[in-house]
Amino acid sequence: MLVNNNYLTPETARLNDLRSYRLLDSEAEATFDELTQLVAECLRVPVALVSLVDETRQWFKSKYGIDVNETPREHSFCAHAIQGSEIFIIPDAQKDQRFANNPLVVGYPHIRFYAGAPLETAQGFRIGTLCVIDSKARELDVTQQRLLKILSRQVISHIERAKVQRERAELKSIAENQRLQIAETSKLAALGEMAAGIAHEINNPLAIMQAKVATLNRLVKTSHPDPDQIIVQTTSLENMIVRISKIVKGLKSFAREGSLDQVQEFTIGDTVSDTLAFCRARIHARGIRLEYEAAAQSQLRARGRPVQISQILLNLLNNAYDATETHTDPYIGIDVYQGVDGVEIAVTNSGPLIEGVNQNRIFEPFFTTKGIGKGTGLGLSVSKGLAEANGGRLVLDSTSSRTRFVLTIPAI
Numbered sequence: 001m002l003v004n005n006n007y008l009t010p011e012t013a014r015l016n017d018l019r020s021y022r023l024l025d026s027e028a029e030a031t032f033d034e035l036t037q038l039v040a041e042c043l044r045v046p047v048a049l050v051s052l053v054d055e056t057r058q059w060f061k062s063k064y065g066i067d068v069n070e071t072p073r074e075h076s077f078c079a080h081a082i083q084g085s086e087i088f089i090i091p092d093a094q095k096d097q098r099f100a101n102n103p104l105v106v107g108y109p110h111i112r113f114y115a116g117a118p119l120e121t122a123q124g125f126r127i128g129t130l131c132v133i134d135s136k137a138r139e140l141d142v143t144q145q146r147l148l149k150i151l152s153r154q155v156i157s158h159i160e161r162a163k164v165q166r167e168r169a170e171l172k173s174i175a176e177n178q179r180l181q182i183a184e185t186s187k188l189a190a191l192g193e194m195a196a197g198i199a200h201e202i203n204n205p206l207a208i209m210q211a212k213v214a215t216l217n218r219l220v221k222t223s224h225p226d227p228d229q230i231i232v233q234t235t236s237l238e239n240m241i242v243r244i245s246k247i248v249k250g251l252k253s254f255a256r257e258g259s260l261d262q263v264q265e266f267t268i269g270d271t272v273s274d275t276l277a278f279c280r281a282r283i284h285a286r287g288i289r290l291e292y293e294a295a296a297q298s299q300l301r302a303r304g305r306p307v308q309i310s311q312i313l314l315n316l317l318n319n320a321y322d323a324t325e326t327h328t329d330p331y332i333g334i335d336v337y338q339g340v341d342g343v344e345i346a347v348t349n350s351g352p353l354i355e356g357v358n359q360n361r362i363f364e365p366f367f368t369t370k371g372i373g374k375g376t377g378l379g380l381s382v383s384k385g386l387a388e389a390n391g392g393r394l395v396l397d398s399t400s401s402r403t404r405f406v407l408t409i410p411a412i
Helices: 010-020 030-043 142-221 227-255 268-285 306-323 357-361 379-389
Strands: 047-053 057-064 070-072 088-090 113-120 126-134 264-267 289-291 301-304 331-338 343-349 393-396 403-409
Touching (some): 010 126, 030 057, 030 126, 030 142, 047 113, 113 142, 264 268, 264 306, 268 331, 306 331, 306 343, 306 379, 306 403, 379 403
Antiparallel strands (some): 047 057, 057 070, 113 126, 343 403
16 A cells, blocks of 8 residues: 655654665664774774664664664654754763753763764655764864764765665566466466366377277177286286377476476477477367478477477467468478587468567567467567577577477587
8 A cells, every 4th residue: 555655743754764774673784894893993983873762763774883782763863863963072971951951962882972964865754864873072173073974974875875785686586476476377378278188198098098998898898808918908008198298298387387407408309398288289180281290400409408409389379370371371390400509499380470669569568469369479488488598599580481380409
């Protein structure tokens, strides 16, 4: 919920600004400690502090020459110092009626002299001071006052810089989380698109297995079962079981996050075959001509994360399936070959060409050439990112007479 600062009291707004820096009760930092030491040595005082004032206390982000971490705000000299923009100086606290009976004057650390330069933030709020303390009465000359003010600006500059760096890191983390969510959304969309194909891939061998089991039952019930016929049927059943196991194994691999996998060597043909296990039946069921020969080129080896390469290929094949929906002679082709920069896998389809400005936008997140409700516009963007994460690239071949995407993977 957003808070309108126009309805806040000045002190509440100041406290909100103070908290936005996340300094209170934080660990000591060398940068602040070096500045307090520097100011103490330059002004020849025993105590120097970076003091932050909240509702009830002054808390020391950095301290030099003193053992306490905080003191009550009601006893604080710094609470007075932040009321103005100039250096607040008390030459002799024992002679100042505002502080003569202050516990910090009559007791430890026995303050007599105090000088505090306010720390004013970019929002114009004074959240604390860079201050110096002595148990002896004294004054600061013009040069010393100027030095204290210069060093106070160094303190606030570091405070502001640390806040900007933290916010950038947080925005980067948010962006990365959103990227992962987009990738997951795209993957889930792809899973939904191939669900029908997977059902067909599994139901088809299950139906065959059911028929084989019925045949086996008839064979074993005869008075003289033919062993050769039984072997034929059981071998066919074994093949169907292997086919289903391969589909399930591939699905488990695809559905998991692959970014944490180690980069490894793998055979391109195996990855292409594993991917086709998800969608080959669906492609054939629509009458799409699928051209892919697991020839010698498919034995080319590459380096990367096979799960992510399979995810890219599946997205390209799903897009090709959608693109050929209205074509009279639908066609999808997969070519594997050794390219100049690595092993290349080209996925071509007979759908409408991607032309003009769409060629430049095709990899943009949420951009799609599909009809309404027929795609998230995330698949190609995520696939391009996965390709680059594997040290490769994914491009649209604008010179081809058909729609052709080329995935390049580093060769061994």
